[in-house]
Amino acid sequence: MKILVLNSGSSSVKYRLFDAGETVAKGLIERIGEPGGDAADHSEALRRVMESVDLSGLGAVGHRVVHGGSVFGSATVVDDDVVEAVEELVPLAPLHNPAALSGIAVARKLLPDVPQVAVFDTAFHQSIPPSGVTYAVDAGLAARWQIRRYGFHGTSHAYVARQTAELLGRPVADTKVITLHLGNGASACAVAGGRSVATSMGMSPQSGLVMGTRSGDVDPTVIFHLHRVAGLPLDEIERSLTRFAGLQGLAGDNDMRTIQRRRDEGDAAATLAFDVYCRRVKEYVGMYLAVLGGADAVTFTAGVGENSPAVRAAALDGLAALGITVDPGRNARGDRVISPDGAPVAVCVVPTDEEAEIARQTEEVSSGQARR
Structure with missing residues (x-):
């Protein structure tokens, strides 16, 4: 299966195309929306990505999303409900989630028949027991304002732990x-x-x-x-x-x-x-x-x-x-x-x-x- 991975930042889009697990194309579009930048906006940036790589037979697009809160414990196919849930988590990741949402919106528009998948940095850590994610603060405040340990770098830790097991x-x-x-x-x-x-x-x-x-x-x-x-x-x-x-x-x-x-x-x-x-x-x-x-x-x-x-x-x-x-x-x-x-x-x-x-x-x- 061909998989296009997109990492949409506030002013950049990093991409990598996999075919049967092997990298066949990759690149970075920077300074989006800035004078002299590579693209005027995320829509133009994504169009440039799709024009520069062979997407024939593309099976899915994977989007890196930094914060999945307590909602997402695994990667998930994007639909309108998922987009709404990620939008509600913006206060927890105000610099990162909006950029990911921009990438998702543009990719859904340009590739309407290709499944879009959100992969969350935080999801790997949803298996931590309550004693490991609960801060000893006022429980009412914590519940109201989503105060808890979420953890990040989840995709890296998951990959490295699995590779370590293979090494052993x-x-x-x-x-x-x-x-x-x-x-x-x-x-x-x-x-x-x-x-x-x-x-x-x-x-x-x-x-x-x-x-x-x-x-x-x-x-x-x-x-x-x-x-x-x-x-x-x-x-x-x-x-x-x-x-x-x-x-x-x-x-x-x-x-x-x-x-x-x-x-x-x-x-x-x-x-x-x-x-x-x-x-x-x-x-x-x-x-x-x-x-x-x-x-x-x-x-x-x-x-x-x-x-x-x-x-x-x-x-x-x-x-x-x-x-x-x-x-x-x-x-x-x-x-x-x-x-x-x-x-x-x-x-x-x-x-x-x-x-x-x-x-x-x-x-x-x-x-x-x-x-x-």
Whole structure:
């Protein structure tokens, strides 16, 4: 089956065409609606995509949608009710869901006879039990305003957990894996039997691990203090914690490669940023070992996770008593398995492929619809 995967952002459309699971075309249309941009609007952008690739025999279109709230626990074929439900979730993802809705609307119009499938970043985490998604806040307020842990990077964690099971030569249903998606955005996930049971991101992608420009976990009192004592308006605090925190806030740079170079040169701010980043990862690994009751593997993925031996080594340093060790030579080479032979817990490096996961789920859902 041919599957077209679309990732519609506020000013861009990323696309990838799969045929029988293989990529046959891909591209990016940027600066939509901007002077000198690639397209005037999403409608023009999608038309350009469809003119540039061979869509004959197209079986379905898969759309990445960031937030599915508590409504969507799996990918779903798009109809008017689904569109309405995603629209109602816009307050939870005001920067992302509207862009996805634009892409869906245009694709439905241009390809009216092709099934459209929404694949949600949050859906994989709907299997987390209530104790893992419920915040200890006023229950009435939480229910009224949809306050709970949702989690993100779900397509990446699902893909990487399944690939890790294959790497270990075991059925995914018989594995416990801690997946570490470390990029400019970063999250950890505990996966048991192919199902998410805990994840570090929460109501938004702000919480959990230290990221390129996001703070990760922070005491809520920091916000109150900055507002009441420092006199900063709330929107400025939000901007600071999302755009000028994380590695950027600690060292003035959000690129881990630059942080590591500066650390190697003896830069104190970069060294502290690196140490804070890796310690937070280590804390979550320990937490998720407890949640899972032990693990078969810890797997690194995404830009930093796949490419930084220094981060991988530092994040797992000192965990030998828990069965987790890293072989320096294998780690430096970037082998798929970087733990020593016979280690109780395998340490793996698996490149993520979120578009391939979206295509897989899209084919699964659209094929099921066709069978009905």
